[in-house]
Amino acid sequence: MKIFISSARKGLEAERDALDGLIRALGHTPVRFEDFSAQTTPSREACLKALASADVCLFLLGPFYGHVFPETGQSATHDEWVAAQAAGMPRIVYRKQDVMFEPDQHKFVRVVEAYATGVFRDSFHSSTDLMTKVVEKVKELESAASPLAFTKLGQQPTIHWASDSTASQIVSNHDSVLELHVVSLDFLGYSARELDQLGASLVDRIRATRTVGSEVALNPIRSDGYVAVGIPTSRPRSWGTPQRGELVECRLYKTGQLSTQATLPRDGLGAILDPDALPQQVADLLRFSGALNIVQADRIVVAAGVSTEALMSVDTFDPRQSRQSAQPLGFGRSRRPLRTEPDESVTLAALGAGAAEVAPHLAQALILQAGR
Template identity: 60%
Template sequence: MRFEDFSAQPTPSREACLAALDSANVCVFLLGPSYGHVFPETGQSATHDEWVAAKTAGKPRWVYRKLGVTFEDAQQSFARDVEAYATGVFRDSFQDTAELLTKVVRKVKELEAGPSSLSFAPLTQPVSLRRSLDEGGVQGGVSVPLLELHVLPVGFAGYSARQLEELSTSLADRIRRSGAVKSDTALTASSSQAHAIVSMPLSRPPRWDATRPGELVEVRLHKTGQVSLRATLPRDAMGSILDQDALPQQITALLRLIGALNLIQHERIVVAVGVSDPQLTQIDRFNPHQSRTRAELGGFMRSFALQTEPDESASLAALDAGAEEVARTLSRVLIKQHPSAT
């Protein structure tokens, strides 16, 4: 699929491009000398926009750099991001169209046989995660159980005060460029010596008993380098739901969002999840088209926690191609801790 081959469509150009990208099996990026027009809506070129979207979606990305040309400054900066050792991809190069086509065809044939780059290793020492399960509510004063995802780079010394301040000013822009929020969503930024936070309001349901999928409500960058996301769980008129199918999908999307934010550069990371106010959750099936009419609420004889305790590190692929595998494991552990699962 190429943008040049799109027919007339009743949707904005960016939306049409990202929809096509979302349906693709592989995304091929060609780096030539020009960066392209910078759109005021995103602050970057269309190709850069698609790169971030492909990374967020966990799509395989093949990059080919044109040889024998001089890159303009903006394109050179973009190329450094694409080729970054820890967070980019190992790109190829080409001299002409014939060479490019030969290499792409070869990669297509290798696609199914390609090994996963996801790996795990036991932790040699405990790690200290900053959790916020005891912080109730979200923007607007709504109090609902929240799913938390924490990713900590292993062996990272942490940010200086200057670095944290610089990153805090760019955090909202990084979130917008990832496509995690709508362009008209109001983001609220705050910071302290310990972390930078960007929060977003919940969408308003059309009626009180409307079903609502999980929504991102906060991105937090800690001075330690840890990135934490908070999101609501899928819910309906009867409350928040731990769905054995929806939960791993939601965690997968959150992992890929952290990867797309391009904040973590270290190769080894620790990943953990948790749920605040677990007594207000139920293990059930979430139907996005219809609210439940009955559910078992509360009634547990003891208080309990829903959170995973990491005992191993994962490669950075956990924020990209390996996100689904990591999310499935985290979801199983979390749901097994719920009293109604036993």
């Protein structure tokens, strides 16, 4: 289990250092900014990516709020709180007692403890006190049952695949696109009025997830049967520069299907289906879908696919340098989309706390198809 530790370091130095060793001793992986190596990505992006890969986020509330960044108008811990909340990630909060909080930290504590959107928290007086409580909580998490419950499907639902339509090309024809679809079972669909209302709110819902920067211009789309928002990709400074996968569209169908699309990582030799990175990218799309707060059904069906290009290969993506050689899947075969064939429904937790459990199954199915 990966446990992300979020707090300002000032005033909590001993606690943060003690947690690192404790979590490792318990057989789990602590994730702290102190352990990050030099990276080419912006610090905020690196922190939020590390948080997204974790299973639990542990927040420590000490006397200091932390540096306020002009890009977000809030501290890194506050930024991480918003991201964890949007992703539906389990959050454990401990507040230090017998210390004086600065004004900004008082405001943040009120956000964390808000009745409607916050969580109940515990408190501690010393590092020893905190360690005891964290051990108990970790053991509780270890014994907790999975929030997911799977049920075999009697009949496969109809899924709208973007790769079946050439009506709108949201990315370059040279990009391979990962599709993720969420279909609500026993849902009658939206009326025209309901779809219009959701379409009008879609841009704001996407912004609220903080998945897309405030400087990115979003493009609302209205078509027969669905509403969507296109998200422009950032272009590399030169051809062949390695580029991470990026979210490029969110689409809501009148039937109730919620779909997201993202490019796969690529470099000068083409798109890369990375067996290690793909599960994380799928999990990110699952959490993003849940953070939109559109799907409310008790049971859903999730499907994933990849619309491939001729130069796509199963390989390892390196953001620092392009590959020197690659083995494409083969021209004829690579043009056929890779798709999962859902035979089970799952609880709504798949779009939140259960995303890390569902994503590897979807990714593995796509990787196996690519190897045939």
